[in-house]
Amino acid sequence: MESLQRLSLLQSQLTAKPKPVDDVWASVNADQFLSAKGISLRQKTRTLMTSIEAPLQPYINNCEFPFEFLPALRDLGVNGYHIKDFGGPGLSSVEAGAICYELARIDASMMTFLTVHNSIGMAVVDYLGSEEQRQRILPDGIALKKIMSFGLTEPDYGSDATGLQTTAKKVDGGYILNGEKRWIGNATWADYIIIWAKNVDDKNKIQGFIVEKGQKGLSTKKIENKYALRMVQNADIKLDNVFVPDHNKLAKADDFATGTNKILEHSRIKVCWGAVGIAAGAYEAALQYALQRKQFGKSIAQFQLSQLKLSKMLAMCESMLIMVIHLSQMYEQGKTTIGQIGRTKSHCTSVAREVCAMARDLCGGNGILLENRVMKAFMDIEAIHTYEGTYEVNMLVSGREITGGMNAIKK
Structure with a gap:
């Protein structure tokens, strides 16, 4: 009897129509790495970004910043990222990364704005400023009254x-x-x-x-x-x-190592998360397009060549996501190095470029339209790939660590 029940279950699984894997975050159950607060903030961020995707389009076309959405960003309760004082949310590295992911998944400009303001703006004052500087600057920064x-x-x-x-x-x-x-x-x-x-x-x-x-x-x-x-x-x-x-004058930034380099270690992790978010957004947009676009009497998602591309894109996104989650966990434990962070940044932006190119290809001629999102991701990843250190420089810093300093770039 038990064997028959198992056989019946197996048959139903084989004949059941699978649900499209349209959410990279859910595909690796990434919420398990967040607190209840982190999950709530990530979901709120996704809801906001989804709701403003269309209204952002004119600003993108005109190369203008959407100041009208600053109150909505403030009200999310994520601004401040890791800062616990002055009303900051005190997020973990993974939780702050999840916010960057959700922002970049819809629009990398919004992610970049908030990450510049937080990770190489307020974080500088938080880590390297005097207590007087922290109290004078951070409250208005967290409230988005000052940028x-x-x-x-x-x-x-x-x-x-x-x-x-x-x-x-x-x-x-x-x-x-x-x-x-x-x-x-x-x-x-x-x-x-x-x-x-x-x-x-x-x-x-x-x-x-x-x-x-x-x-x-x-x-x-x-x-x-x-x-x-x-x-x-x-x-x-x-x-x-x-x-x-x-x-x-920043009180604790005595030289390059204690100042700039320390901050770039911290902020470069957010760049990794942004790259994964861009790639995930491109994959998810390409999948939706493939499911709806019909050619030769059926959706292009039913063709094996399309399925191969989608499968490869999803695997790339999942591997990057797992990689940056682990990197953030190690950073919180004080176990990362600048070479490891640079290597991850280079790897993620490079792989994300490939994902975006495949997504654009899957959308055919319509892939060049901004309304399909993949072209915007295709362009935005180019900036992410080179800011906070080019692919080559980050990999060479990694190589210096790997080889123990042979042919080292002077720090």
């Missing part, structure tokens, strides 16, 4: 962060900053820009300075004709004898 930016890269120095030319010179009551920055996200309208400069009076050590909007000598110009991350406002910055008072 933050991070000024590291320069016209001639991108991945070679230690080669920057912006200088800080000590004067009575503060410092004078001179130099230029490029590709600085949020900078055209940020209230605070963290500027990294060589302190010429302290052995040219790279240190951090908080430059406030409207300061004399500070000018920002939006970079035009950008096809990836179209809503993000990247800027060229000029600093012409900008005075920064002593209380705006």
Whole structure:
């Protein structure tokens, strides 16, 4: 009798029509790695992003930032990411990553804006600021009353962060900053820009300075004709004898290792999560298109060539998702290295590029339309692939660790 019941169950499973695997997150049961609060915030983020996907389209087309949605982002309760004080949510690394994933799954510009503001904006003040700086800046940042930016890269120095030319010179009551920055996200309208400069009076050590909007000598110009991350406002910055008072020098950023490098380890993990979110969004959009698009009398999802592409895309997304979950868990345990983080970032953005290309291919001629989302993902992953260190530089940092420093890039 028991054998007959098992046979009947097996037959029903074989004949039952399977449900499409249209949710990468659910396919690996990733909620098991979140707290109840984390699950709730992730779901709220997904609901918001789904609801504003269509209204965001005009902003994407016009390369404008959607300020009208800042209150909705604030009300999610995720802003602040890891910060526990001043009303911050105190998320774990996996939970903050899940928020980045959900943002990027629909729109990588929104993910980039919030991650710049949080992971290389407020996190700098939280980790490297004095208690006075934390209390003065973080409450308004968490409430999204003030926006933050991070000024590291320069016209001639991108991945070679230690080669920057912006200088800080000590004067009575503060410092004078001179130099230029490029590709600085949020900078055209940020209230605070963290500027990294060589302190010429302290052995040219790279240190951090908080430059406030409207300061004399500070000018920002939006970079035009950008096809990836179209809503993000990247800027060229000029600093012409900008005075920064002593209380705006980051208290704990003594040099590159204790300042910039420490922050990039933290923020680069969010970039990994963003890449996975972009890829997952592209896969899910391509699947929906394949299920609905009919050719030769049936949906293209019924053709084995389409199924092969979808299966490969899903496997790539699942493997990346599991990888970044594990990386975030190790980071919280203090067991990650800069090489491991860089290797993960390079791997995820590279694989995500392939997923986005396959998704665009699966959608045929309609794949170039922004309304199908895959083309936007296809363009956005190009920016993610090179920001916070190119593929090659991150992999070379990894290689230096693997080989024990042979042929090392000077840190």
